Amino acid sequence: MRSPENADEIRRLFDRGIREHARPDGPGVRVERAGPVVRQVGGPDDWNGLVWSDPGLDARGADAAVAAQTAHCTALGLPEFEWKLYAHDRPADLGERLRAAGFVPEEPEALLVAPAGPSAGAVGLPEGVSLRPVTDAAGAELMARAHERAFGTDGSRLLHQVVRRLEEAPEDFVAVLAVDADGEPVCSGRMELYPGTGFAGLWGGGTVAAWRGRGVYRALVAYRARIAVERGYRYLQVDATALSAPILRRLGFLELGTTTPYVYRPGR
16 A cells, blocks of 8 residues: 555544545435534435534534534424534533533544555455345345344344345445345345445444354455455445454454544433
8 A cells, every 4th residue: 555554644534534525425425514513314224423523622613513413403393313423523621512512422442544455355254154235125134134133233224224224225335244144144244335435335244153263253344345446446345343352453453543433312
């Protein structure tokens, strides 16, 4: 990988291309610049949240922005709204200000980035496991089942998002399943391609407990990396949980910091 190679410069590219100049992540949603922040807004089954705030935001400006976003979310009748806070965002106590306004923090994730090329090598799969591209509603249903088996949470929102994306805006979206010899899903993953930025985002990848530690997750990373390289993307980006982050670090991903979802649910 040629320059830029250092974390600070890659973080600046990420902030500018993926956050400040964000594009809608699917059909039916819109990205809006609202003063010192950028947010995405859609329907109740879409991801609604704030993706960027001005790095020059001071304490007074932060409080005003937080109040404006909570009012906007409430007025739209959204069930929840997320302020996606990065460790390098300002002011330094923005997380505490979000808490005071009723936002609830979830588990922080590691912001990891790697050059796509080295991640695209072949990875062996366990015997009986194969990868399948997801191109229709039936595949999306298997993705939702894999999500539920891996995380123990409802996959209906994921199902809605994947089906709609495949039907209405598939050009910058990739989805893949790992299935066992009986056709049961054991892992699934998605990739968002962000044209003009050089970045491709990897999402999902939760693996059913019985299949963890056997290379399935790594194979899904490599599968998506190959497609990213073929389409001319330079970097892979992941918001990694504590389960996936060690694997990705071993694959050469560089940690740029952390990101924490702060979730606001009106009326709670």
